[in-house]
Each structure stands twice: as C-alpha cells, then as structure tokens.
Amino acid sequence: MENSLGLEIIEVVEQAAIASARLMGKGDKNEADRVAVEAMRERMNKIYMRGRIVIGEGERDDAPMLYIGEEVGICSQPNAAELCSIDELLEIDIAVDPCEGTNLCAYGQPGSMAVLAISEKGGLFAAPDFYMKKLAAPPAAKGKVDINKSATENLKILSQCLDRSIEELVVVVMKRERHNELIAEIRAAGARVALISDGDVGAAINCGFAGTGIHALMGIGAAPEGVISAAALRCMDAHFQGQLIYDPAIVKTGLIGESKEANIARLLEMGITDPDKVYTAEELACGENVLFAGTGITSGNIMDGVRFFKGGARTHTLVISSQSKTARFVDTIHMNGKGGTIALK
Numbered sequence: 545m546e547n548s549l550g551l552e553i554i555e556v557v558e559q560a561a562i563a564s565a566r567l568m569g570k571g572d573k574n575e576a577d578r579v580a581v582e583a584m585r586e587r588m589n590k591i592y593m594r595g596r597i598v599i600g601e602g603e604r605d606d607a608p609m610l611y612i613g614e615e616v617g618i619c620s621q622p623n624a625a626e627l628c629s630i631d632e633l634l635e636i637d638i639a640v641d642p643c644e645g646t647n648l649c650a651y652g653q654p655g656s657m658a659v660l661a662i663s664e665k666g667g668l669f670a671a672p673d674f675y676m677k678k679l680a681a682p683p684a685a686k687g688k689v690d691i692n693k694s695a696t697e698n699l700k701i702l703s704q705c706l707d708r709s710i711e712e713l714v715v716v717v718m719k720r721e722r723h724n725e726l727i728a729e730i731r732a733a734g735a736r737v738a739l740i741s742d743g744d745v746g747a748a749i750n751c752g753f754a755g756t757g758i759h760a761l762m763g764i765g766a767a768p769e770g771v772i773s774a775a776a777l778r779c780m781d782a783h784f785q786g787q788l789i790y791d792p793a794i795v796k797t798g799l800i801g802e803s804k805e806a807n808i809a810r811l812l813e814m815g816i817t818d819p820d821k822v823y824t825a826e827e828l829a830c831g832e833n834v835l836f837a838g839t840g841i842t843s844g845n846i847m848d849g850v851r852f853f854k855g856g857a858r859t860h861t862l863v864i865s866s867q868s869k870t871a872r873f874v875d876t877i878h879m880n881g882k883g884g885t886i887a888l889k
C-alpha cells in the first residue's frame with residue numbers, strides 16, 4: 545500500500561494545503577475548507593485505487609464535500625471502464641480532514657494542516673460526528689497512562705516514563721469551558737498547560753515525537769479527528785485512547801445532537817452497543833497497514849506551512865507508515881507552469 549499509494553497520497557494533502565493556504569488570513573473559514581476539499585477530491589480521483597471515505601465532511605447532502613461513503617479514485621469517474629480494471633485495484637478506506645483547523649487558517653494562526661489517514665478496507669473506525677475524550681502521550685508511556693485515571697495520576701506516570709519531573713511536563717488542552725476543571729487539575733499537579741484554540745490532531749501528533757516540548761494531549765475534541773490522530777500515533781507506537789462523548793451537558797458547546805438519550809440511540813443504530821467503550825489507537829486504526837499524511841497549511845511545531853513564491857509554492861509534509869515504520873518529512877517545491885528560478889531561502 546505504501547509503495548503503490550505513498551507518493552500519490554502525499555500529493556493529495558499537498559494540493560489541499562496549497563489551495564487552503566491561498567485563503568490564509570482572509571477570515572473566511574468555509575471557503576478555506578471548501579477549496580481544500582475540492583483540491584483533495586480532484587487529486588484523489590486520479591489515483592488508481594478503489595477508495596471510500598469513512599471519515600469526511602458528513603453524510604451526503606447538496607454540498608460538494610467529501611462525504612462519508614463517497615467513492616473516490618479513478619474507478620469513481622464516469623468513464624471508469626476506459627480508465628481502469630476495477631477488480632485489480634486496492635480497496636482503501638480513507639479518513640480525511642482537508643483543512644484541520646479552519647479557524648487557524650482563516651485567521652493566519654499556526655497549526656492548520658491538510659490531513660488524511662488510509663488503510664485497507666475496514667481498517668479505520670468510522671467514528672460518528674460526535675465528540676471524543678482523548679489521551680495522547682509519547683511511546684514511552686504507551687499502555688501505562690490511562691484515560692480512566694485522573695490527570696494527576698497520569699502526570700505521575702508520565703513523569704516516571706519520561707524520566708522528568710511533573711514540572712517539566714507540558715500538556716496541550718483545548719481552550720474550552722468544558723476543560724476548566726481539567727486545566728486547574730493539571731496546573732495543581734505541577735505541570736504546565738499549553739492552551740490551543742483549535743487543531744488537536746497536530747497536538748496529538750506532537751506527543752509522538754521527542755523534542756516538540758509537548759508531552760500529552762488531554763480533553764475533549766471531535767471524534768473524527770480522534771481517528772486520524774489515532775492512525776498517526778498507532779504508526780509511531782505512541783499512546784492514544786479515545787472515548788466517545790455523547791452527552792451535550794459535558795461538551796457544553798451544544799453542537800452534539802438533541803439529547804444524551806437520542807445520541808445513545810443514534811450510536812446503537814450505527815452498531816455501537818457500548819457507548820462508553822474506551823478505544824485504543826490499535827482499535828481506531830486496526831488495519832494491517834495504516835498510513836498517515838499531513839501537510840502544513842500554516843506553520844506549526846513540526847511542519848512549515850505553505851510558502852508561495854513567484855511561479856510556485858513549497859510545502860512540508862509528514863508521512864507516517866505502520867508498514868515501513870517510518871516518519872518521513874517531505875519538502876516539496878511545486879513549480880507552476882514553466883518553472884524558473886527556485887529560491888531555496
């Protein structure tokens with residue numbers, strides 16, 4: 545999968561990031577999102593694969609979004625019979641967030657990315673558009689920290705696993721009212737808190753690398769982003785756990801269905817009989833082969849954003865593979881038209 549699709553997948557996230565980056569700082573998050581979706585779809589539909597979106601922009605409606613269940617790849621084209629032999633192509637499940645951190649992009653803030661995860665059919669958890677309580681931590685703490693434990697207990701465990709004092713730990717938490725107690729607890733335990741307004745996929749991935757200055761992600765974000773984060777962290781043997789949150793009273797933003805009971809019923813309809821189950825990274829991204837790819841739209845901790853120059857653009861992409869056990873940083877110069885002088889600095 546990595547050999548046949550790796551480079552193509554890189555181009556998918558690169559094109560989405562370039563499209564979105566043209567709208568960086570323009571204050572229009574919907575447009576930044578829309579152009580990323582269009583660019584992602586256009587590039588994805590040239591790939592020789594039988595792709596299916598399992599995490600996208602919601603169920604099919606009139607919007608031209610990458611919707612859940614959408615078939616992508618060369619075989620989804622109207623003239624597919626002339627272009628490919630369907631039975632010979634790989635069946636791939638794809639989770640996408642063409643512009644993760646649309647607010648960050650729209651307001652010129654750091655950390656927005658075009659991201660996706662792929663696996664063979666059935667290899668990614670088709671998470672509902674709910675919230676998810678998340679715990680991400682470095683490989684050294686994998687299976688030792690636990691989302692069922694308190695933040696205070698997890699910080700003690702992290703401190704032992706990373707051989708540093710609690711005061712030397714930094715935990716990323718999304719700045720939301722629902723996290724006020726969590727933030728107070730982390731601070732009281734002695735650790736430092738890095739608050740983010742958006743973009744918890746980037747925060748989770750930061751936990752997978754040493755040297756980012758980020759040692760854990762705690763709190764509640766969106767479930768689809770949880771699956772994409774889990775895919776990346778699974779490839780790195782880092783820690784990720786996620787638990788669906790279906791009670792609007794916990795989330796507090798109110799963007800989660802009518803009531804707790806209605807949400808539980810919706811989960812049941814989807815075949816989720818234990819709504820409180822804690823999922824590991826390996827359950828959320830259970831495929832034999834999993835590939836994560838993300839291109840910086842605006843610059844973040846581990847990736848530069850898109851830089852435009854006369855006649856082209858330069859992108860920075862992270863590709864993590866469970867198959868080859870690699871995390872590759874790909875620095876690409878995109879030459880529009882005839883090319884010309886390429887300035888490296």
Ligand SMILES: O=C(COP(=O)(O)O)[C@@H](O)[C@H](O)[C@H](O)[C@H](O)COP(=O)(O)O
Binds near residue numbers: 647741764
């Ligand atoms: O910040 C985020 C927004 O993602 P996007 O819509 O693709 O720009 C995500 O990283 C978060 O995980 C999540 O979507 C967020 O926590 C849910 O929104 P909120 O209700 O404001 O907490």
Ligand SMILES: [Mn+2]
Binds near residue numbers: 641643644645769
């Ligand atoms: Mn997102």
Ligand SMILES: [Mn+2]
Binds near residue numbers: 643644646
């Ligand atoms: Mn998005």
